[in-house]
Amino acid sequence: MSVHDRSWRVIPLLAALIAAPAAARAQGAARADSLGWLAGCWQLSVGTRVVDEQWMAPRGGEMLGMSRTVAAGATREYEFLRIYARGDTLIYAARPSGQPPAEFRATTVSAREVAFENPQHDFPQRVGYRLQPPDSLVAYIEGTAGGKRRVVSYPYRRVECPAQEALKD
Numbered sequence: 001m002s003v004h005d006r007s008w009r010v011i012p013l014l015a016a017l018i019a020a021p022a023a024a025r026a027q028g029a030a031r032a033d034s035l036g037w038l039a040g041c042w043q044l045s046v047g048t049r050v051v052d053e054q055w056m057a058p059r060g061g062e063m064l065g066m067s068r069t070v071a072a073g074a075t076r077e078y079e080f081l082r083i084y085a086r087g088d089t090l091i092y093a094a095r096p097s098g099q100p101p102a103e104f105r106a107t108t109v110s111a112r113e114v115a116f117e118n119p120q121h122d123f124p125q126r127v128g129y130r131l132q133p134p135d136s137l138v139a140y141i142e143g144t145a146g147g148k149r150r151v152v153s154y155p156y157r158r159v160e161c162p163a164q165e166a167l168k169d
Contacts, residue, residue, distance in 0.1 A: 032085050033058040035114055037131050038065075042139075042156035048072045051154060053139065054161060061085055083114075092116035092127055123150065 039057040043050065053067040065081035080095040090106035104116030104127050115128035125143030132138060135158040142151040 032061045032063060032083055032090055034109070034111075035063055035083060037112065038063065038114070038129055038137070041159050041161040042137050043159045044154050044156050051156075052159075052162075053154075053156060055081075090114070090116070094127070124152075 036058055038055045040055060042053045042055075045051075049069065049071040051067065051069045053065065055063055055065040057063070062082060062084035065083070067077075067079045067081070068075060069077040078097045082091075082093040084091055084093070090109060092104040092106070093101065094104070095101045102118060102121050104118040104121070106114065107117045107126075108115040108128070112131040112133075113128065115126060117126045119125050121143070123143050123145040124141035126141065128140050130138045130140070137156040137158070139154040139156060140151060142149075144150070
């Protein structure tokens, strides 16, 4: 085989390397779009405490979400959330009430689970969601706080979104 024959093998490899950054961006956007199972309204109710979490359907390669915790008729916590692709990695960006914003990088993305990590964050260092068909979702946060390992689970059930409830009245 001559040198010229081998050069034809190199050209497709070079083309693939040049196209890789664009393919990585497209893969990241597609992965954000693959989290459609998270879209909708979810609720956890224990005594007078109600936690509502709502996710908009994926559009434009990202998802927007929010949560609110109400106890004894008063809002105790709220959070604004965004899942989007940065390069070929999904990012979970959280803006919790009374705390600075934080970002977590995806470590698990599947048809029924997504998990994000930020080892430098105080607590949690890991945030995740696991779909449990037909109508349940377990959200969880975990990590180390004060030298102790903590795991907090939020077993949500799917509910109608509040705007839809308001339209019925």
